[in-house]
Amino acid sequence: MTFLSDLDIVAHALDRQIASARTGAVPVLVQRPLAEIIGNLQLDRYARAGGLEGAALEGFVKNYFQNIINLHQPGYMGHQVAVPHQGAALGTLIDGFTNNPMAIYEMGPGAAAIEYFVVNWMLEKVGWKPSPLEPESQSQAAFGGGVLTHGGSLANLTALTAARTAIRPHAWRDGNRGDLVLMAPANNHYSIERAAGILGLGTSNIFRIPTDARGAMDPRSLPQALARIRAEGKTPLALVANACSTAVGVYDPLRPIGEFCRDEGIWLHVDGAHGASALLSPTYRHLMDGVELASSLTWDAHKMMRTPSVCAALLVRDHRAIDTAFDQEASYLFHDKEQPGFDFLHRAVECTKSAMGLKFYLVLAALGEEGLAQYVERRFQLAADAYGYLRELDWVETPVMPESNILCFRVPGSDATQLELRKRILAEGNFYITSTLFQNKRYLRLVFMNPDTSLDDVKRLMGRIREIDATLESMNERG
Numbered sequence: 001m002t003f004l005s006d007l008d009i010v011a012h013a014l015d016r017q018i019a020s021a022r023t024g025a026v027p028v029l030v031q032r033p034l035a036e037i038i039g040n041l042q043l044d045r046y047a048r049a050g051g052l053e054g055a056a057l058e059g060f061v062k063n064y065f066q067n068i069i070n071l072h073q074p075g076y077m078g079h080q081v082a083v084p085h086q087g088a089a090l091g092t093l094i095d096g097f098t099n100n101p102m103a104i105y106e107m108g109p110g111a112a113a114i115e116y117f118v119v120n121w122m123l124e125k126v127g128w129k130p131s132p133l134e135p136e137s138q139s140q141a142a143f144g145g146g147v148l149t150h151g152g153s154l155a156n157l158t159a160l161t162a163a164r165t166a167i168r169p170h171a172w173r174d175g176n177r178g179d180l181v182l183m184a185p186a187n188n189h190y191s192i193e194r195a196a197g198i199l200g201l202g203t204s205n206i207f208r209i210p211t212d213a214r215g216a217m218d219p220r221s222l223p224q225a226l227a228r229i230r231a232e233g234k235t236p237l238a239l240v241a242n243a244c245s246t247a248v249g250v251y252d253p254l255r256p257i258g259e260f261c262r263d264e265g266i267w268l269h270v271d272g273a274h275g276a277s278a279l280l281s282p283t284y285r286h287l288m289d290g291v292e293l294a295s296s297l298t299w300d301a302h303k304m305m306r307t308p309s310v311c312a313a314l315l316v317r318d319h320r321a322i323d324t325a326f327d328q329e330a331s332y333l334f335h336d337k338e339q340p341g342f343d344f345l346h347r348a349v350e351c352t353k354s355a356m357g358l359k360f361y362l363v364l365a366a367l368g369e370e371g372l373a374q375y376v377e378r379r380f381q382l383a384a385d386a387y388g389y390l391r392e393l394d395w396v397e398t399p400v401m402p403e404s405n406i407l408c409f410r411v412p413g414s415d416a417t418q419l420e421l422r423k424r425i426l427a428e429g430n431f432y433i434t435s436t437l438f439q440n441k442r443y444l445r446l447v448f449m450n451p452d453t454s455l456d457d458v459k460r461l462m463g464r465i466r467e468i469d470a471t472l473e474s475m476n477e478r479g
């Protein structure tokens with residue numbers, strides 16, 4: 001068997017799978033028991049004997065596809081994971097085969113150049129000055145910078161590391177003095193707390209900023225919060241804003257928050273892992289208004305930009321903040337050398353970095369900026385339309401008018417009822433939905449990631465939820 005014939009087998013199998021997923025001919029998800037999957041895939045046999053190629057590979061892939069979550073199925077309304085564009089999947093293939101760990105330029109000049117270009121493209125969308133193409137010549141000047149990271153969580157950690165270096169340059173060597181406080185709303189993504197833990201700030205040193213009924217940060221509360229922090233002899237490390245929040249997809253008002261941080265000299269980090277893609281759309285860009293006042297921004301391509309996992313970006317207004325964030329030496333990697341490109345290594349937590357930029361670039365180059373913008377607009381619009389539809393149903397409660405492509409609702413009954421409904425919907429295999437706590441209540445949650453999902457799919461889902469709910473009621477199983 002040759003590589004090409006195996007590739008042909010896999011390519012055809014993928015093509016068939018995606019086509020049947022898109023028409024709804026296969027379920028979104030079937031969850032078989034772990035031991036059954038290991039047995040069916042004959043993992044033990046091939047691990048011992050090898051030889052998984054040709055007809056055996058065909059059987060294996062077919063079997064594997066029985067056990068995937070089919071993101072391309074329009075009933076997928078689940079977590080914030082990109083339903084990948086096929087161009088980007090080709091990027092994954094190329095990277096998998098060439099495996100260029102491009103954090104140092106000489107280990108992947110093409111991938112590094114694409115990352116440099118992609119970071120600049122994103123900086124321009126934010127309104128920050130892109131990095132010059134001859135970085136060495138202007139290293140002291142103020143211009144934007146960034147790095148692609150293996151996920152938004154790492155981008156957030158990298159941002160807060162840079163923020164700490166900015167305010168406490170010696171903390172890297174000497175550790176924290178215990179006086180730093182991170183300001184953030186309670187509904188930030190858990191990776192923010194995790195970063196506070198990893199950086200040794202201590203999660204109890206997160207000062208929670210009050211939010212309004214929609215869960216958006218209330219900027220009027222900021223002066224009082226800062227006064228309290230200072231009265232306790234503490235110093236803010238940074239303020240983290242959501243753009244948008246994970247649970248319900250609501251944007252914090254970035255302009256007044258940014259003005260406050262600018263006036264008080266506080267590092268503003270905007271967590272736009274999901275919602276920064278609104279920057280692409282003339283219709284929705286206003287949701288990110290004021291982002292240019294921030295010091296740093298997390299923006300995931302593997303959420304709203306159709307790029308397979310993982311590809312996220314950490315962007316900074318001033319490249320020096322990220323260039324000095326980590327203070328390290330590794331003689332086998334960091335040494336003086338003349339080179340025609342740029343090393344990202346000193347900007348990243350990761351040492352080995354995959355060619356993430358390639359994956360995202362192949363989506364961008366296939367769809368064009370306008371195509372990507374249209375995707376974002378259509379998904380945001382679908383959430384608005386679905387909200388309108390749900391508002392007509394007198395048995396459904398909708399806590400928040402969506403600002404992005406995330407929509408939450410609940411039916412009458414307890415939190416347990418919502419979870420039971422989700423469990424039954426998932427077991428049927430036609431839809432995949434999630435659930436979240438919001439203002440201490442459990443909601444069902446739809447995230448419109450799939451470009452093929454339509455209002456009709458939402459209506460079908462709601463019809464089924466209604467039927468299941470009626471069954472629960474008649475069986476008196478509703479909490």
Ligand SMILES: Cc1ncc(COP(=O)(O)O)c(C=O)c1O
Binds near residue numbers: 272312
């Ligand atoms: C606002 C926000 N920040 C960060 C993350 C984490 O990103 P990742 O899953 O890429 O690590 C998420 C994921 O859902 C998110 O919604």
